[in-house]
Amino acid sequence: MGKTVGVIGAGMVGITAASFLQRDGYKVFVLDPGAPGEGTSFGNAGCLNGSSVVPMSMPGMIRNVPGWLLDPLGPLAIRWRYLPVVAPWLVQFIRAAAPERVKAQARALRALLAPSIETLLPLAKDAGVADLIHHKGHLWAYRTEESFRKDQAAWQLRRDNGVIVTELDADQLRQAEPALSREFTRGILVEENGHLGNPLRMVQGLAEQLRRNGAEIHMARAMGFALEGGRLKAIRTDRGEFPCERAVVAAGAWSKPLAAELGDAVPLETERGYHIMIRDPEAMPRLPVADADGKFVATPMETGLRFAGTVELAGLDASPDWRRARILLEQGRRLLPGLKESYPEERLSLWMGHRPSLPDSLPCLGPSARSPDVIYAFGHGHVGMAASPVTGKLVADLVGGRVPAIDITPFRPGRFA
Protein backbone atom coordinates (compact mmCIF):
# COMPACT_ATOMS: atom_id res chain seq x y z
CA MET A 1 0.00 0.00 0.00
CA GLY A 2 0.98 3.61 -0.38
CA LYS A 3 2.55 2.86 -3.75
CA THR A 4 2.02 5.11 -6.74
CA VAL A 5 0.69 3.50 -9.92
CA GLY A 6 0.84 5.25 -13.28
CA VAL A 7 -1.75 4.12 -15.81
CA ILE A 8 -0.88 4.75 -19.47
CA GLY A 9 -4.04 5.34 -21.51
CA ALA A 10 -7.38 6.85 -20.49
CA GLY A 11 -9.63 4.53 -22.49
CA MET A 12 -12.15 2.18 -20.90
CA VAL A 13 -9.39 -0.31 -20.01
CA GLY A 14 -7.07 2.24 -18.38
CA ILE A 15 -9.84 4.04 -16.54
CA THR A 16 -11.43 0.88 -15.10
CA ALA A 17 -7.99 -0.41 -14.07
CA ALA A 18 -7.22 2.93 -12.42
CA SER A 19 -10.60 2.80 -10.63
CA PHE A 20 -9.99 -0.63 -9.13
CA LEU A 21 -6.43 0.33 -8.15
CA GLN A 22 -7.70 3.45 -6.44
CA ARG A 23 -10.28 1.35 -4.56
CA ASP A 24 -7.39 -0.81 -3.34
CA GLY A 25 -5.78 2.25 -1.79
CA TYR A 26 -3.07 3.09 -4.35
CA LYS A 27 -2.19 6.61 -5.34
CA VAL A 28 -3.07 6.63 -9.03
CA PHE A 29 -2.33 8.89 -11.98
CA VAL A 30 -3.36 8.46 -15.59
CA LEU A 31 -1.46 9.66 -18.67
CA ASP A 32 -3.01 10.26 -22.08
CA PRO A 33 -2.21 12.75 -24.84
CA GLY A 34 -5.96 13.20 -25.32
CA ALA A 35 -9.01 13.49 -23.08
CA PRO A 36 -10.44 10.37 -21.33
CA GLY A 37 -12.51 8.10 -23.55
CA GLU A 38 -11.71 9.81 -26.83
CA GLY A 39 -9.79 6.87 -28.35
CA THR A 40 -11.48 3.66 -29.46
CA SER A 41 -13.67 3.71 -26.37
CA PHE A 42 -15.50 6.69 -27.87
CA GLY A 43 -17.31 5.27 -30.85
CA ASN A 44 -17.84 1.54 -30.41
CA ALA A 45 -21.21 -0.21 -30.50
CA GLY A 46 -21.38 -0.12 -26.70
CA CYS A 47 -22.35 -3.77 -26.30
CA LEU A 48 -21.60 -5.42 -22.99
CA ASN A 49 -21.97 -8.94 -24.31
CA GLY A 50 -21.00 -11.80 -22.07
CA SER A 51 -21.79 -13.95 -25.08
CA SER A 52 -18.94 -12.56 -27.22
CA VAL A 53 -16.81 -15.68 -26.78
CA VAL A 54 -16.45 -16.47 -30.49
CA PRO A 55 -12.95 -15.53 -31.67
CA MET A 56 -12.66 -13.54 -34.90
CA SER A 57 -10.67 -16.35 -36.49
CA MET A 58 -12.89 -19.42 -36.76
CA PRO A 59 -12.45 -22.72 -38.62
CA GLY A 60 -13.54 -22.29 -42.25
CA MET A 61 -13.82 -18.51 -41.97
CA ILE A 62 -11.00 -18.00 -44.43
CA ARG A 63 -13.30 -19.33 -47.18
CA ASN A 64 -15.52 -16.23 -46.77
CA VAL A 65 -12.65 -13.74 -47.09
CA PRO A 66 -12.43 -13.44 -50.91
CA GLY A 67 -16.19 -12.79 -51.13
CA TRP A 68 -16.05 -10.19 -48.33
CA LEU A 69 -13.14 -8.39 -49.98
CA LEU A 70 -14.85 -8.30 -53.38
CA ASP A 71 -18.15 -7.00 -51.98
CA PRO A 72 -18.02 -3.19 -51.58
CA LEU A 73 -20.69 -3.51 -48.87
CA GLY A 74 -18.78 -6.39 -47.23
CA PRO A 75 -17.58 -6.36 -43.61
CA LEU A 76 -13.82 -6.60 -44.40
CA ALA A 77 -11.44 -4.36 -46.35
CA ILE A 78 -7.66 -4.36 -46.72
CA ARG A 79 -5.63 -1.48 -48.10
CA TRP A 80 -3.42 -3.40 -50.49
CA ARG A 81 -0.37 -1.26 -49.74
CA TYR A 82 -0.68 -2.40 -46.11
CA LEU A 83 -0.83 -6.11 -46.96
CA PRO A 84 2.93 -6.79 -46.66
CA VAL A 85 2.93 -5.15 -43.20
CA VAL A 86 -0.08 -7.05 -41.92
CA ALA A 87 0.79 -10.40 -43.55
CA PRO A 88 2.64 -11.94 -40.54
CA TRP A 89 -0.30 -11.02 -38.29
CA LEU A 90 -2.71 -12.58 -40.78
CA VAL A 91 -0.70 -15.81 -40.77
CA GLN A 92 -0.96 -15.98 -36.96
CA PHE A 93 -4.64 -15.05 -37.21
CA ILE A 94 -5.34 -17.96 -39.56
CA ARG A 95 -3.37 -20.35 -37.32
CA ALA A 96 -5.49 -19.27 -34.34
CA ALA A 97 -8.50 -20.93 -36.01
CA ALA A 98 -7.34 -24.47 -35.09
CA PRO A 99 -10.37 -26.10 -33.40
CA GLU A 100 -8.65 -26.84 -30.07
CA ARG A 101 -7.29 -23.30 -29.90
CA VAL A 102 -10.71 -21.84 -30.64
CA LYS A 103 -12.22 -23.80 -27.74
CA ALA A 104 -9.52 -22.53 -25.37
CA GLN A 105 -9.90 -18.93 -26.60
CA ALA A 106 -13.67 -19.08 -26.09
CA ARG A 107 -13.26 -20.40 -22.53
CA ALA A 108 -10.79 -17.63 -21.74
CA LEU A 109 -13.08 -14.96 -23.22
CA ARG A 110 -16.08 -16.23 -21.29
CA ALA A 111 -14.24 -15.81 -17.97
CA LEU A 112 -13.36 -12.24 -18.93
CA LEU A 113 -16.79 -11.30 -20.24
CA ALA A 114 -19.52 -13.11 -18.31
CA PRO A 115 -19.24 -10.94 -15.16
CA SER A 116 -18.92 -7.70 -17.17
CA ILE A 117 -22.06 -5.89 -16.07
CA GLU A 118 -21.99 -6.96 -12.43
CA THR A 119 -18.33 -5.88 -12.20
CA LEU A 120 -18.92 -2.50 -13.85
CA LEU A 121 -22.07 -1.66 -11.89
CA PRO A 122 -20.47 -0.71 -8.54
CA LEU A 123 -17.97 1.60 -10.29
CA ALA A 124 -20.73 3.15 -12.40
CA LYS A 125 -22.97 3.64 -9.36
CA ASP A 126 -20.20 5.41 -7.43
CA ALA A 127 -19.54 7.62 -10.44
CA GLY A 128 -23.23 8.44 -10.92
CA VAL A 129 -23.40 6.93 -14.42
CA ALA A 130 -25.18 3.62 -13.74
CA ASP A 131 -28.10 4.93 -15.84
CA LEU A 132 -25.92 4.30 -18.91
CA ILE A 133 -25.96 0.53 -18.36
CA HIS A 134 -28.96 -1.12 -20.03
CA HIS A 135 -29.72 -4.76 -19.49
CA LYS A 136 -32.14 -5.57 -22.31
CA GLY A 137 -30.33 -8.35 -24.17
CA HIS A 138 -28.92 -8.44 -27.68
CA LEU A 139 -30.64 -9.63 -30.83
CA TRP A 140 -29.06 -11.26 -33.89
CA ALA A 141 -31.16 -11.11 -37.06
CA TYR A 142 -30.75 -13.41 -40.08
CA ARG A 143 -32.24 -12.97 -43.52
CA THR A 144 -32.30 -16.60 -44.49
CA GLU A 145 -32.49 -20.03 -42.92
CA GLU A 146 -29.22 -20.80 -44.72
CA SER A 147 -27.23 -17.98 -43.11
CA PHE A 148 -28.76 -18.93 -39.76
CA ARG A 149 -27.59 -22.51 -40.29
CA LYS A 150 -24.10 -21.41 -41.32
CA ASP A 151 -23.66 -19.67 -37.97
CA GLN A 152 -24.50 -22.71 -35.88
CA ALA A 153 -20.88 -23.58 -34.99
CA ALA A 154 -20.54 -20.14 -33.40
CA TRP A 155 -23.80 -20.55 -31.49
CA GLN A 156 -22.75 -24.00 -30.29
CA LEU A 157 -19.51 -22.51 -29.00
CA ARG A 158 -21.50 -19.91 -27.06
CA ARG A 159 -23.82 -22.60 -25.67
CA ASP A 160 -20.84 -24.77 -24.71
CA ASN A 161 -19.64 -21.84 -22.63
CA GLY A 162 -22.85 -21.43 -20.72
CA VAL A 163 -24.55 -18.74 -22.81
CA ILE A 164 -28.32 -19.20 -22.82
CA VAL A 165 -29.75 -18.41 -26.25
CA THR A 166 -33.36 -18.18 -27.43
CA GLU A 167 -34.03 -19.00 -31.08
CA LEU A 168 -36.75 -16.92 -32.70
CA ASP A 169 -38.89 -17.52 -35.79
CA ALA A 170 -40.06 -14.64 -38.00
CA ASP A 171 -43.06 -13.75 -35.77
CA GLN A 172 -41.09 -13.91 -32.54
CA LEU A 173 -38.36 -11.81 -34.13
CA ARG A 174 -40.90 -9.14 -35.03
CA GLN A 175 -42.24 -9.15 -31.47
CA ALA A 176 -38.74 -8.87 -30.03
CA GLU A 177 -37.96 -5.89 -32.27
CA PRO A 178 -40.89 -4.33 -34.13
CA ALA A 179 -38.66 -1.84 -36.00
CA LEU A 180 -36.89 -4.64 -37.87
CA SER A 181 -37.36 -5.24 -41.61
CA ARG A 182 -39.58 -8.17 -42.63
CA GLU A 183 -36.70 -9.40 -44.78
CA PHE A 184 -35.33 -11.00 -41.63
CA THR A 185 -36.78 -14.40 -40.94
CA ARG A 186 -34.71 -15.83 -38.11
CA GLY A 187 -33.28 -14.45 -34.92
CA ILE A 188 -31.48 -15.23 -31.71
CA LEU A 189 -31.93 -13.36 -28.47
CA VAL A 190 -29.32 -13.44 -25.72
CA GLU A 191 -30.93 -12.00 -22.65
CA GLU A 192 -27.85 -11.84 -20.45
CA ASN A 193 -26.24 -9.17 -22.66
CA GLY A 194 -26.43 -5.44 -22.07
CA HIS A 195 -25.24 -2.19 -23.60
CA LEU A 196 -24.05 1.31 -22.81
CA GLY A 197 -26.25 4.24 -23.77
CA ASN A 198 -23.11 6.33 -24.32
CA PRO A 199 -19.66 4.69 -24.09
CA LEU A 200 -17.84 8.04 -24.02
CA ARG A 201 -19.92 9.33 -21.10
CA MET A 202 -19.25 6.11 -19.20
CA VAL A 203 -15.47 6.61 -19.47
CA GLN A 204 -15.78 10.31 -18.68
CA GLY A 205 -17.95 9.58 -15.65
CA LEU A 206 -15.53 7.01 -14.25
CA ALA A 207 -12.61 9.38 -14.94
CA GLU A 208 -14.37 12.20 -13.05
CA GLN A 209 -14.90 9.88 -10.10
CA LEU A 210 -11.20 8.99 -10.14
CA ARG A 211 -10.38 12.70 -10.02
CA ARG A 212 -12.86 13.35 -7.21
CA ASN A 213 -11.10 10.62 -5.23
CA GLY A 214 -7.72 12.28 -5.73
CA ALA A 215 -6.27 10.81 -8.94
CA GLU A 216 -4.55 13.08 -11.42
CA ILE A 217 -5.12 12.76 -15.15
CA HIS A 218 -2.30 14.34 -17.13
CA MET A 219 -2.23 15.15 -20.83
CA ALA A 220 1.05 13.42 -21.64
CA ARG A 221 2.20 10.75 -24.08
CA ALA A 222 4.21 7.91 -22.54
CA MET A 223 7.44 7.27 -24.43
CA GLY A 224 9.11 4.63 -22.26
CA PHE A 225 10.20 3.65 -18.77
CA ALA A 226 13.01 4.54 -16.38
CA LEU A 227 14.17 1.26 -14.82
CA GLU A 228 16.91 0.51 -12.28
CA GLY A 229 17.89 -3.12 -11.95
CA GLY A 230 14.54 -4.18 -13.39
CA ARG A 231 12.55 -2.04 -10.93
CA LEU A 232 10.41 0.82 -12.18
CA LYS A 233 11.35 4.36 -11.19
CA ALA A 234 9.28 6.48 -13.57
CA ILE A 235 7.31 6.64 -16.80
CA ARG A 236 9.08 8.76 -19.43
CA THR A 237 6.74 11.05 -21.37
CA ASP A 238 6.77 14.00 -23.77
CA ARG A 239 6.15 16.13 -20.66
CA GLY A 240 9.01 14.76 -18.59
CA GLU A 241 9.25 11.85 -16.14
CA PHE A 242 6.38 10.79 -13.86
CA PRO A 243 7.77 8.86 -10.85
CA CYS A 244 5.88 5.68 -9.83
CA GLU A 245 6.54 2.21 -8.46
CA ARG A 246 4.13 0.39 -10.78
CA ALA A 247 2.78 1.12 -14.26
CA VAL A 248 -0.08 -0.26 -16.33
CA VAL A 249 0.15 -0.15 -20.12
CA ALA A 250 -3.42 0.38 -21.35
CA ALA A 251 -2.73 2.42 -24.48
CA GLY A 252 -4.99 0.25 -26.66
CA ALA A 253 -3.82 -0.05 -30.27
CA TRP A 254 -0.84 2.22 -29.52
CA SER A 255 0.70 -0.09 -26.88
CA LYS A 256 3.10 -2.01 -29.11
CA PRO A 257 6.17 0.29 -28.93
CA LEU A 258 5.82 0.55 -25.13
CA ALA A 259 5.86 -3.24 -24.81
CA ALA A 260 8.73 -3.49 -27.29
CA GLU A 261 10.84 -1.24 -25.08
CA LEU A 262 10.36 -3.75 -22.28
CA GLY A 263 11.44 -6.71 -24.40
CA ASP A 264 8.02 -7.98 -25.46
CA ALA A 265 7.34 -8.36 -29.19
CA VAL A 266 3.54 -8.48 -29.11
CA PRO A 267 1.77 -8.91 -32.48
CA LEU A 268 -0.69 -6.08 -31.93
CA GLU A 269 -2.57 -4.85 -34.99
CA THR A 270 -5.32 -2.32 -35.48
CA GLU A 271 -8.61 -3.58 -36.84
CA ARG A 272 -10.07 -0.26 -37.85
CA GLY A 273 -13.81 0.10 -37.47
CA TYR A 274 -16.37 2.78 -38.26
CA HIS A 275 -19.66 4.13 -37.05
CA ILE A 276 -22.33 6.40 -38.43
CA MET A 277 -24.96 7.96 -36.18
CA ILE A 278 -28.35 9.45 -36.91
CA ARG A 279 -29.63 12.07 -34.52
CA ASP A 280 -33.38 11.77 -33.66
CA PRO A 281 -33.91 8.77 -35.96
CA GLU A 282 -37.38 7.91 -37.28
CA ALA A 283 -36.81 4.27 -36.27
CA MET A 284 -35.00 3.22 -33.13
CA PRO A 285 -34.50 -0.38 -32.04
CA ARG A 286 -35.45 -1.21 -28.47
CA LEU A 287 -32.20 -3.10 -27.91
CA PRO A 288 -28.94 -3.61 -29.86
CA VAL A 289 -29.54 -5.59 -33.05
CA ALA A 290 -26.81 -7.29 -35.04
CA ASP A 291 -27.32 -7.83 -38.72
CA ALA A 292 -25.69 -11.25 -38.61
CA ASP A 293 -24.98 -11.31 -42.36
CA GLY A 294 -23.74 -7.74 -42.64
CA LYS A 295 -21.75 -8.10 -39.41
CA PHE A 296 -22.64 -4.71 -37.94
CA VAL A 297 -24.68 -3.61 -34.96
CA ALA A 298 -27.44 -1.04 -34.56
CA THR A 299 -27.37 0.31 -31.01
CA PRO A 300 -29.89 2.70 -29.47
CA MET A 301 -27.92 5.42 -27.71
CA GLU A 302 -28.82 8.57 -25.80
CA THR A 303 -27.28 10.63 -28.61
CA GLY A 304 -29.09 8.81 -31.45
CA LEU A 305 -28.94 5.57 -33.40
CA ARG A 306 -25.46 4.17 -33.95
CA PHE A 307 -24.52 1.72 -36.70
CA ALA A 308 -21.07 0.35 -35.90
CA GLY A 309 -18.88 -2.32 -37.38
CA THR A 310 -16.68 -3.31 -40.32
CA VAL A 311 -13.02 -4.29 -40.20
CA GLU A 312 -10.42 -2.43 -42.23
CA LEU A 313 -6.76 -3.44 -42.16
CA ALA A 314 -4.78 -0.31 -42.98
CA GLY A 315 -2.64 0.50 -39.94
CA LEU A 316 -2.68 3.31 -37.40
CA ASP A 317 -1.75 6.19 -39.69
CA ALA A 318 -3.79 5.91 -42.92
CA SER A 319 -6.61 8.42 -43.23
CA PRO A 320 -10.19 7.15 -42.76
CA ASP A 321 -12.12 5.88 -45.76
CA TRP A 322 -15.49 7.44 -44.90
CA ARG A 323 -17.22 5.36 -47.56
CA ARG A 324 -16.99 2.51 -45.05
CA ALA A 325 -19.08 4.47 -42.56
CA ARG A 326 -21.63 5.50 -45.22
CA ILE A 327 -22.00 1.83 -46.22
CA LEU A 328 -23.19 1.18 -42.67
CA LEU A 329 -26.03 3.64 -43.17
CA GLU A 330 -27.03 2.01 -46.42
CA GLN A 331 -27.11 -1.37 -44.70
CA GLY A 332 -28.79 0.05 -41.63
CA ARG A 333 -31.68 1.26 -43.75
CA ARG A 334 -32.24 -2.29 -44.91
CA LEU A 335 -32.29 -3.43 -41.31
CA LEU A 336 -34.64 -0.70 -40.09
CA PRO A 337 -36.87 0.34 -43.03
CA GLY A 338 -38.55 3.08 -40.98
CA LEU A 339 -35.45 5.22 -41.54
CA LYS A 340 -35.52 7.89 -44.23
CA GLU A 341 -34.03 7.51 -47.71
CA SER A 342 -31.45 10.19 -47.04
CA TYR A 343 -30.32 12.45 -44.21
CA PRO A 344 -28.89 15.96 -44.15
CA GLU A 345 -25.27 15.95 -43.00
CA GLU A 346 -26.10 17.86 -39.82
CA ARG A 347 -28.11 14.88 -38.55
CA LEU A 348 -25.26 12.44 -39.20
CA SER A 349 -21.92 11.92 -37.49
CA LEU A 350 -19.12 9.63 -38.66
CA TRP A 351 -16.27 8.10 -36.72
CA MET A 352 -13.33 5.75 -37.20
CA GLY A 353 -11.49 3.93 -34.40
CA HIS A 354 -8.76 1.39 -33.79
CA ARG A 355 -9.59 -1.96 -32.26
CA PRO A 356 -6.41 -3.20 -30.56
CA SER A 357 -6.23 -6.78 -31.80
CA LEU A 358 -4.03 -9.80 -31.26
CA PRO A 359 -4.30 -12.72 -33.70
CA ASP A 360 -6.00 -15.04 -31.19
CA SER A 361 -8.71 -12.50 -30.18
CA LEU A 362 -7.39 -12.48 -26.60
CA PRO A 363 -5.85 -9.49 -24.82
CA CYS A 364 -2.35 -9.21 -23.48
CA LEU A 365 -2.54 -9.21 -19.71
CA GLY A 366 0.37 -9.77 -17.34
CA PRO A 367 3.78 -8.44 -16.30
CA SER A 368 6.37 -7.29 -18.81
CA ALA A 369 9.48 -9.36 -19.57
CA ARG A 370 11.92 -6.75 -18.34
CA SER A 371 10.18 -5.54 -15.19
CA PRO A 372 7.55 -7.14 -12.93
CA ASP A 373 6.47 -3.61 -12.05
CA VAL A 374 4.92 -2.93 -15.46
CA ILE A 375 1.64 -4.70 -16.15
CA TYR A 376 0.18 -4.93 -19.65
CA ALA A 377 -3.56 -4.57 -20.18
CA PHE A 378 -4.19 -4.04 -23.88
CA GLY A 379 -5.31 -5.84 -27.01
CA HIS A 380 -9.01 -6.34 -26.27
CA GLY A 381 -9.98 -6.22 -29.95
CA HIS A 382 -13.71 -6.34 -30.57
CA VAL A 383 -14.72 -6.74 -26.91
CA GLY A 384 -12.80 -4.11 -24.97
CA MET A 385 -15.78 -2.29 -23.51
CA ALA A 386 -17.27 -5.52 -22.18
CA ALA A 387 -13.91 -6.93 -21.04
CA SER A 388 -12.67 -3.79 -19.29
CA PRO A 389 -14.32 -4.23 -15.89
CA VAL A 390 -12.91 -7.72 -15.27
CA THR A 391 -9.57 -6.70 -16.83
CA GLY A 392 -9.42 -3.75 -14.43
CA LYS A 393 -9.98 -6.04 -11.48
CA LEU A 394 -7.33 -8.47 -12.69
CA VAL A 395 -4.83 -5.61 -13.08
CA ALA A 396 -5.50 -4.64 -9.45
CA ASP A 397 -4.94 -8.29 -8.43
CA LEU A 398 -1.61 -8.36 -10.27
CA VAL A 399 -0.40 -5.04 -8.88
CA GLY A 400 -1.48 -6.14 -5.39
CA GLY A 401 0.37 -9.47 -5.68
CA ARG A 402 -2.90 -11.43 -5.27
CA VAL A 403 -3.71 -14.60 -7.19
CA PRO A 404 -5.91 -13.33 -10.05
CA ALA A 405 -9.58 -14.19 -9.74
CA ILE A 406 -9.49 -16.10 -13.06
CA ASP A 407 -6.80 -18.04 -14.92
CA ILE A 408 -4.84 -15.45 -16.90
CA THR A 409 -2.35 -17.79 -18.58
CA PRO A 410 -4.26 -17.60 -21.92
CA PHE A 411 -3.50 -13.85 -21.93
CA ARG A 412 0.25 -14.07 -21.16
CA PRO A 413 2.26 -11.46 -23.07
CA GLY A 414 4.90 -13.95 -24.28
CA ARG A 415 2.52 -16.45 -25.87
CA PHE A 416 3.49 -15.56 -29.45
CA ALA A 417 7.27 -15.65 -28.84
Ligand SMILES: Cc1cc2nc3c(=O)[nH]c(=O)nc-3n(C[C@H](O)[C@H](O)[C@H](O)COP(=O)(O)OP(=O)(O)OC[C@H]3O[C@@H](n4cnc5c(N)ncnc54)[C@H](O)[C@@H]3O)c2cc1C
Ligand atom coordinates in the same frame (compact mmCIF):
# COMPACT_ATOMS: atom_id res chain seq x y z
C1 LIG B 1 -16.60 -0.02 -34.68
C2 LIG B 1 -16.26 -0.62 -33.34
C3 LIG B 1 -17.26 -1.22 -32.59
C4 LIG B 1 -16.98 -1.81 -31.36
N1 LIG B 1 -17.98 -2.33 -30.61
C5 LIG B 1 -17.72 -2.84 -29.38
C6 LIG B 1 -18.76 -3.33 -28.56
O1 LIG B 1 -19.94 -3.25 -28.92
N2 LIG B 1 -18.44 -3.86 -27.35
C7 LIG B 1 -17.15 -3.95 -26.93
O2 LIG B 1 -16.93 -4.48 -25.85
N3 LIG B 1 -16.13 -3.46 -27.67
C8 LIG B 1 -16.38 -2.91 -28.88
N4 LIG B 1 -15.38 -2.42 -29.65
C9 LIG B 1 -14.00 -2.53 -29.15
C10 LIG B 1 -13.70 -1.51 -28.07
O3 LIG B 1 -14.10 -0.23 -28.49
C11 LIG B 1 -12.20 -1.51 -27.76
O4 LIG B 1 -11.76 -2.84 -27.53
C12 LIG B 1 -11.93 -0.68 -26.52
O5 LIG B 1 -12.46 0.61 -26.67
C13 LIG B 1 -10.43 -0.63 -26.25
O6 LIG B 1 -10.26 0.17 -25.11
P1 LIG B 1 -8.83 0.65 -24.70
O7 LIG B 1 -8.96 1.41 -23.43
O8 LIG B 1 -7.88 -0.50 -24.75
O9 LIG B 1 -8.37 1.61 -25.92
P2 LIG B 1 -8.71 3.13 -26.23
O10 LIG B 1 -10.08 3.49 -25.89
O11 LIG B 1 -8.25 3.37 -27.63
O12 LIG B 1 -7.78 3.91 -25.23
C14 LIG B 1 -6.38 3.93 -25.37
C15 LIG B 1 -5.92 5.31 -24.95
O13 LIG B 1 -4.48 5.32 -24.91
C16 LIG B 1 -4.07 6.58 -25.33
N5 LIG B 1 -2.67 6.50 -25.74
C17 LIG B 1 -2.17 6.09 -26.93
N6 LIG B 1 -0.83 6.14 -26.89
C18 LIG B 1 -0.49 6.60 -25.67
C19 LIG B 1 0.77 6.88 -25.04
N7 LIG B 1 1.92 6.68 -25.67
N8 LIG B 1 0.75 7.37 -23.78
C20 LIG B 1 -0.43 7.57 -23.12
N9 LIG B 1 -1.63 7.30 -23.67
C21 LIG B 1 -1.65 6.82 -24.92
C22 LIG B 1 -5.04 6.96 -26.44
O14 LIG B 1 -5.05 8.36 -26.64
C23 LIG B 1 -6.35 6.40 -25.92
O15 LIG B 1 -7.09 7.38 -25.21
C24 LIG B 1 -15.64 -1.81 -30.88
C25 LIG B 1 -14.64 -1.18 -31.62
C26 LIG B 1 -14.93 -0.58 -32.83
C27 LIG B 1 -13.85 0.10 -33.60
